[in-house]
Amino acid sequence: MKTFAMNGYRLRSASVEVRLVYSAFLGLVTIGLLTMAMFQLYHIGPTPGRVAAYYRGGERAGELTFPKTLRELVEVTHFHSFTMGLVYLVLAHLFIATPVPPSRKRALITLGAAGLAGDLLAPWLTRYLSGGFAYAQLAAWGAEWIGFGAFVGVPIAEMWLTDGSERFPPE
Numbered sequence: 523m524k525t526f527a528m529n530g531y532r533l534r535s536a537s538v539e540v541r542l543v544y545s546a547f548l549g550l551v552t553i554g555l556l557t558m559a560m561f562q563l564y565h566i567g568p569t570p571g572r573v574a575a576y577y578r579g580g581e582r583a584g585e586l587t588f589p590k591t592l593r594e595l596v597e598v599t600h601f602h603s604f605t606m607g608l609v610y611l612v613l614a615h616l617f618i619a620t621p622v623p624p625s626r627k628r629a630l631i632t633l634g635a636a637g638l639a640g641d642l643l644a645p646w647l648t649r650y651l652s653g654g655f656a657y658a659q660l661a662a663w664g665a666e667w668i669g670f671g672a673f674v675g676v677p678i679a680e681m682w683l684t685d686g687s688e689r690f691p692p693e
Contacts, residue, residue: 532619622676630668644656
């Protein structure tokens with residue numbers, strides 16, 4: 523941890539053992555993200571109408587569904603706020619240890635956090651205020667995918683695919 527906290531620390535300078543541990547974590551996170559995508563696309567649905575029906579109840583794929591209950595939303599929000607918060611924390615720290623320019627880092631870190639916040643809030647808004655908030659849910663998913671995609675892809679490239687030369691121009 524002391525090494526990671528040093529100013530200027532980069533993942534490519536970590537020992538092979540450390541890079542293996544980080545890579546295993548990123549591999550497991552990738553599996554988690556892919557299963558999340560499957561759930562989002564196939565269980566909830568990729569359109570505002572399907573998202574709204576999932577949370578508000580209605581007809582989905584020829585079947586009548588019930589609105590999500592307060593208890594269901596509380597359970598999902600509770601679980602996801604803790605688990606995704608920790609995943610975000612670790613991924614963002616790994617991402618920070620890459621040579622991406624600071625302004626891009628801040629933009630992607632903010633985008634990932636906004637996506638997570640939207641993913642926690644949009645179901646409540648969709649269920650209790652308006653089905654129109656399903657668009658916010660889809661936007662939150664997009665923000666998560668862009669942010670988390672960078673959080674996983676850039677560190678992997680930095681640890682295993684670089685020759686040590688800087689790929690990003692300085693700001």
